[in-house]
Amino acid sequence: xxxxxxAWYCHECGHKESKWCGxxxxxxxxxxxxxxxxxxxxxxxxxxxATTPSKPLRLKEITLSSKERYLSSIDEFDxxxxxxxxxGSLSLIAGDPxxxxxxxxxxxxxxxxxxxxxxxxxxxxxxVEQTFARAKRLAIDADSLFFLNETHFSLIKSAxxxxxxxxxxVDSIQIVYKGEIAAAPGSVTQxxxxxxxxxxxxxxxxxxxxxxxxxxxxxxxxxxxxxxxxVDTVLYFEGDRHQNFRLLRVVKNRFGxxxxxxxxxxxxxxxxxxxxxxxxxxxxxxxxxxxxxxxxSVEGSRPILVEVQALVTPSPFPSPSRRGSGIDPNxxxxxxAVLEKHLSYRLYSSDVFVSLAGGLRITEPSTDLGVVxxxxxxxxxxxxxxxxxxxxxxxxxxxxxxxxxxxxxIKEAARMGFSHCILPKHNLKGLSAELRGQIHLxxxxxxxxxxxxxxxxx
Numbered sequence: 001x002x003x004x005x006x007a008w009y010c011h012e013c014g015h016k017e018s019k020w021c022g023x024x025x026x027x028x029x030x031x032x033x034x035x036x037x038x039x040x041x042x043x044x045x046x047x048x049x050a051t052t053p054s055k056p057l058r059l060k061e062i063t064l065s066s067k068e069r070y071l072s073s074i075d076e077f078d079x080x081x082x083x084x085x086x087x088g089s090l091s092l093i094a095g096d097p098x099x100x101x102x103x104x105x106x107x108x109x110x111x112x113x114x115x116x117x118x119x120x121x122x123x124x125x126x127x128v129e130q131t132f133a134r135a136k137r138l139a140i141d142a143d144s145l146f147f148l149n150e151t152h153f154s155l156i157k158s159a160x161x162x163x164x165x166x167x168x169x170v171d172s173i174q175i176v177y178k179g180e181i182a183a184a185p186g187s188v189t190q191x192x193x194x195x196x197x198x199x200x201x202x203x204x205x206x207x208x209x210x211x212x213x214x215x216x217x218x219x220x221x222x223x224x225x226x227x228x229x230x231v232d233t234v235l236y237f238e239g240d241r242h243q244n245f246r247l248l249r250v251v252k253n254r255f256g257x258x259x260x261x262x263x264x265x266x267x268x269x270x271x272x273x274x275x276x277x278x279x280x281x282x283x284x285x286x287x288x289x290x291x292x293x294x295x296x297s298v299e300g301s302r303p304i305l306v307e308v309q310a311l312v313t314p315s316p317f318p319s320p321s322r323r324g325s326g327i328d329p330n331x332x333x334x335x336x337a338v339l340e341k342h343l344s345y346r347l348y349s350s351d352v353f354v355s356l357a358g359g360l361r362i363t364e365p366s367t368d369l370g371v372v373x374x375x376x377x378x379x380x381x382x383x384x385x386x387x388x389x390x391x392x393x394x395x396x397x398x399x400x401x402x403x404x405x406x407x408x409x410i411k412e413a414a415r416m417g418f419s420h421c422i423l424p425k426h427n428l429k430g431l432s433a434e435l436r437g438q439i440h441l442x443x444x445x446x447x448x449x450x451x452x453x454x455x456x457x458x
Contacts (some may be wrong), residue, residue, distance in 0.1 A: 014224025082256020094213035095237025110140035112372035160372035260300030291378030295370030326356030
């Protein structure tokens, strides 16, 4: 054993310092440094046995082979990972506590086990009996699904050696530890080393491994940043656990597209995929409501129509509230400033609340026009044009800027039965006559025109 060395690590991002610091220089968090023992250089870091070393290949010697994928029969999940789980891949699923990570992975494990694959579910945070009770509630019954309640990596590796599974699910990576590391489970060193071990197992033995990850108070994946670099796919659960809707967003994917989302609905029998999110998000909408507008967002390749609601009310306090749910609060402040500057709306003395129905969170700027129209509708106490949606980005000068993928947004609006679409005038160029015949397109250049059109005679 070499000489013991100690260092200070930020438990938010994994940044290393030789001494304690009050603020992390990497992520800016305060009071996040903890002292940990570093591994000695003479220690054996990885337990997987050495294999035949790879040799360099010429470009013409490399042949493309189709990766074998495992289909879970859950279409939304398979679509997000690029058409099924790739054999030998390492994936990470993170989200808030109680959001549904374990439920979804147990459903995936049950589907794959029923298809003939051998699946090992490592339930480190729960007992086998608790996981079995959840499996019964989800109506999972498969002979090739095995459960293991263990947190020591060496014992987990021994179980993998003896069972030789096709798929391994680790719930969660923050609870697994290596005995030779003098640090608590979930620390930066433990997470980094155990994740590296699972990466070597997945690539060396062609075992598909799914890791469950915790998140911090800021909503970021807990542990060092290298955890996200090691894995092939990063999936993030979003949504309010007090609501029925769950959003699974792809943050990183080496085998498929990124920025895709899958919509699920939590029911008594588990998570059920939603094939038509627009219909689900608009099913409780009431026509003619003041302060309500419909926006068309594109998440990955899928257009989704969502209702944005705004409430503007006089404030009795000198500092009015500015609250947004599902949208960027900084973007909301910018849009309010544009309304006050260019349309002389007296919002500085009013409380403004903006929310996206269904718990969806959207960051793309194409929703700006819908948010502005909803705020203007609530401020003037007038409903918007019946059967209309709004698409467009708002600039600081009050102009309505063009957005991308406008055709898919308009097609989704026409399919959902909307009759009018207020969009940037520049986006009208190049639209087919067939598309123009399906819905009445109203091009605008400034927010004044958009508000006038949206609040015209209905």
